[in-house]
Amino acid sequence: MKDSNFLKEMNAKSVWHPMAHPADSHANPPTIVTGASGVRIKDVDGHEVVDGVGGLWNVNLGFSCQPIKDAIAAQLDALPYYSIFRGTTNDKVIQLSEELRKFFEPDGLTRAFYTSGGSDSVETALRLARQYHKIRGEGARTKFISLKKGYHGTHMGGASVNGNANFRTQYEPLLPGCFHIPAPYTYRNPFNETDPEQLAQLCLQALEDEIAFQGAGTVAAFIMEPILGAGGVIPPHESFMPGVREICSKHGILLIADEVITAFGRTGSWTGSRHWGVQPDLMCTAKAITNGYFPFGAVMIAEHVAETFEKDETGKAAIGHGYTYSGHPVGAAAALACLEETLKQNVPENASARGAQLHEGLLGLQNKYDMIGDVRGGHGLMCAMELVSDPASKASIDKKTIGQVQEVAYQNGAMVRVSGPNIILSPPLVLTEDDVNVILAALDAGFEAAS
Numbered sequence: 001m002k003d004s005n006f007l008k009e010m011n012a013k014s015v016w017h018p019m020a021h022p023a024d025s026h027a028n029p030p031t032i033v034t035g036a037s038g039v040r041i042k043d044v045d046g047h048e049v050v051d052g053v054g055g056l057w058n059v060n061l062g063f064s065c066q067p068i069k070d071a072i073a074a075q076l077d078a079l080p081y082y083s084i085f086r087g088t089t090n091d092k093v094i095q096l097s098e099e100l101r102k103f104f105e106p107d108g109l110t111r112a113f114y115t116s117g118g119s120d121s122v123e124t125a126l127r128l129a130r131q132y133h134k135i136r137g138e139g140a141r142t143k144f145i146s147l148k149k150g151y152h153g154t155h156m157g158g159a160s161v162n163g164n165a166n167f168r169t170q171y172e173p174l175l176p177g178c179f180h181i182p183a184p185y186t187y188r189n190p191f192n193e194t195d196p197e198q199l200a201q202l203c204l205q206a207l208e209d210e211i212a213f214q215g216a217g218t219v220a221a222f223i224m225e226p227i228l229g230a231g232g233v234i235p236p237h238e239s240f241m242p243g244v245r246e247i248c249s250k251h252g253i254l255l256i257a258d259e260v261i262t263a264f265g266r267t268g269s270w271t272g273s274r275h276w277g278v279q280p281d282l283m284c285t286a287k288a289i290t291n292g293y294f295p296f297g298a299v300m301i302a303e304h305v306a307e308t309f310e311k312d313e314t315g316k317a318a319i320g321h322g323y324t325y326s327g328h329p330v331g332a333a334a335a336l337a338c339l340e341e342t343l344k345q346n347v348p349e350n351a352s353a354r355g356a357q358l359h360e361g362l363l364g365l366q367n368k369y370d371m372i373g374d375v376r377g378g379h380g381l382m383c384a385m386e387l388v389s390d391p392a393s394k395a396s397i398d399k400k401t402i403g404q405v406q407e408v409a410y411q412n413g414a415m416v417r418v419s420g421p422n423i424i425l426s427p428p429l430v431l432t433e434d435d436v437n438v439i440l441a442a443l444d445a446g447f448e449a450a451s
């Protein structure tokens, strides 16, 4: 490793960081992380903290999961790469597909299409949804509906169904035929409705209304996160996703569950769809599928969708889509080992218990600090606090204050993530009660300093 002076001096000079203004990265150079172990990361100065971000919602099993590291190393020796485009495959991807089929059986998902990450998975699902309808002779079904506040990655398709202007405006025009309905976000919504169940019903009515307006026969799919993540952790009322499922089925619209962060235990259930008792038609996964150790993803496909493709005799079902790294053998080996560990450690159980502890602790902080306008969580290890400058008017907080909370929390032992007005927590699912207390105490110090 280069010495820390070199790293600090050159930091951000030759790199453009995702989701940052290039000049801001020059003015405020990012924290240089040089090591990690368990649920802790260490920076270039040797400062060690609990990672309240879990890498980026992906390092569910922590940074020291040896079986995954061993599987990656062994696979690099055995077969570091081979394509699975038509005509060839590899042993690891076959094994993984069988394991994923078993894992996702309760979700009704029986085939896998592999990708290199979450945005790829979203793009794949959107494309397969359109193709599904074309195969069935309903080629006019090309439109997509999604939730405002939703996050679906950054490819052109994903950005088009994204529900946040920050990821859209500078890249417009986006894909035509994408429409958005209000999210079941009780803190702020156009209906001024604070009751979660009532709000869920209003959002479902908005979906029905949009479908009627567009014409059901023109809509290919509705895409949603079971619990909205990057948009600020917005758990809907339990009636919402089942309601969406019912409406989609009634109108012949496919339901795509974007589970890039919720699959594999984060919500306290094995998948977000299962958390709400819903079977989607397509499910996007990535991130924790390899514990973040290798870029990899899979779109899981429902049996009836798979059959439509597999029984086609017109040729329309030939898949003109795929990535050089689809089914990468090293990714597949990592995913196999990761799935085994995830099951062995029964991570949803700890996610649920520690998630409840974290959520309760954050509600305690809200009682103490006026700037915490809203606390969201209560479903596994995904929580957010929305900060405001005035709780009565819900006026927005300035960047400096929220930055100070983050910085002081870091100095006091926890890495937390700031996204717009939200502090988002998505720690590894294997953290302990003490680790949660470290995060809460660090945040307390951060709020104290910024108040």
Ligand SMILES: Cc1ncc(COP(=O)(O)O)c(C=O)c1O
Pocket (backbone or CB within 6 Å): 057, 117, 118, 119, 120, 122, 151, 152, 153, 154, 225, 229, 230, 258, 259, 260, 261, 286, 287
């Ligand atoms: C729900 C959801 N979908 C898609 C993505 C995009 O994934 P990636 O950044 O791996 O492309 C993310 C990333 O956070 C996500 O949270």
